Amino acid sequence: MNMGIYYFSGSGNSLHVARELQKGLPQTTLIPLVSLLNQPSVVTTGDAVGFVFPQHGWQMPVMVDEILQKFELHSASYIFAVATRGGTPCRAFLEMEKTLNRKGRNLDAYFVLTMPGSTQSLIKTFHEKINEERIARLETEMLTRLKEIVRIIRSREAYHDENLDGVDMPPVNHFMEPLVLSLARLAESNFIFYSDAKCKGCGICEKVCLAEKIKLVEDHPIWQKNVKCLNCFSCLNYCPEMAVQLKSSWYFKSYTPQNGRYHHSQITADDIAGQKISPDPVSG
Numbered sequence: 001m002n003m004g005i006y007y008f009s010g011s012g013n014s015l016h017v018a019r020e021l022q023k024g025l026p027q028t029t030l031i032p033l034v035s036l037l038n039q040p041s042v043v044t045t046g047d048a049v050g051f052v053f054p055q056h057g058w059q060m061p062v063m064v065d066e067i068l069q070k071f072e073l074h075s076a077s078y079i080f081a082v083a084t085r086g087g088t089p090c091r092a093f094l095e096m097e098k099t100l101n102r103k104g105r106n107l108d109a110y111f112v113l114t115m116p117g118s119t120q121s122l123i124k125t126f127h128e129k130i131n132e133e134r135i136a137r138l139e140t141e142m143l144t145r146l147k148e149i150v151r152i153i154r155s156r157e158a159y160h161d162e163n164l165d166g167v168d169m170p171p172v173n174h175f176m177e178p179l180v181l182s183l184a185r186l187a188e189s190n191f192i193f194y195s196d197a198k199c200k201g202c203g204i205c206e207k208v209c210l211a212e213k214i215k216l217v218e219d220h221p222i223w224q225k226n227v228k229c230l231n232c233f234s235c236l237n238y239c240p241e242m243a244v245q246l247k248s249s250w251y252f253k254s255y256t257p258q259n260g261r262y263h264h265s266q267i268t269a270d271d272i273a274g275q276k277i278s279p280d281p282v283s284g
């Protein structure tokens with residue numbers, strides 16, 4: 001009886017959740033999805049398999065969906081997923097079910113956890129959304145919920161989280177939803193990052209870049225155009241000088257130059273960069 005939890009994390013929220021799950025679930029190995037990017041297929045060995053990832057544009061991150069398609073899940077009699085999010089509606093599990101159904105599998109359990117948003121530094125109301133009091137409250141609520149999630153997973157129960165609507169948001173018009181999902185994907189594929197005069201050439205952005213897109217040239221980061229971004233926002237959130245900015249575009253104004261940054265307090269830049277290294281031996 002062993003379990004593999006496959007995770008992806010940009011500002012540390014999902015890695016923190018994966019580690020907390022591991023504490024409550026014996027014989028569990030954490031496997032970073034980024035370390036599997038170049039593998040032609042991923043064959044699980046655990047009798048239970050979990051996925052923990054951030055919600056991107058109401059959905060699974062593109063990279064998670066791409067890797068999921070390569071999974072062979074014959075060993076697993078129980079499959080679960082946990083999405084962490086900032087607070088919009090969650091449609092990630094619909095997508096995930098579609099990919100799993102094509103393999104003759106489905107999600108036995110899925111859960112959504114609301115945490116501080118890793119893109120909040122883009123928006124005008126950053127200081128309302130990201131402040132110590134709110135971060136502490138969300139962490140306490142998340143840990144309480146996680147105890148129940150651990151119990152459900154330990155007993156291999158079926159569970160479909162019903163709290164998939166937005167937090168403090170009016171319900172979404174179902175006719176508009178496909179448009180919102182497509183626009184979110186379009187926006188994500190066009191994010192442009194740059195470093196400003198505060199950059200000290202420390203190289204942390206290059207280290208945490210999960211796509212190896214950033215290269216330091218003469219002590220300045222270059223975002224290589226020919227490398228696909230994973231939209232993890234680690235470069236933006238882990239730069240100690242807050243020198244990484246997101247460029248405004250015709251469809252949104254970026255407030256990153258005015259705002260602070262967010263990453264989970266228990267997850268370091270080394271932890272984020274560690275996702276590029278496969279755990280040895282890979283099991284689960």
Ligand SMILES: Cc1cc2nc3c(=O)[nH]c(=O)nc-3n(C[C@H](O)[C@H](O)[C@H](O)COP(=O)(O)O)c2cc1C
Pocket residue numbers: 008009010011012013014015053054055056057058059084085086087088089115116117118119188231232233
């Ligand atoms: C590119 C991108 C898109 C995001 N889209 C959403 C979204 O649609 N809804 C939401 O509630 N949160 C969204 N978020 C916030 C993250 O889902 C949330 O902060 C998550 O906990 C981050 O986890 P991580 O630190 O493990 O990456 C987005 C974050 C990023 C980087």
Ligand code: SF4
Pocket residue numbers: 195198199200201202203204205206219220221238239240241242243244
């Ligand atoms: S992490 Fe920030 S300060 Fe360090 S090299 Fe990158 S942009 Fe410059």
Ligand code: SF4
Pocket residue numbers: 193208209210211212213214223228229230231232233234235236
């Ligand atoms: S460029 Fe930034 S957002 Fe894109 S993969 Fe690298 S660290 Fe993540």
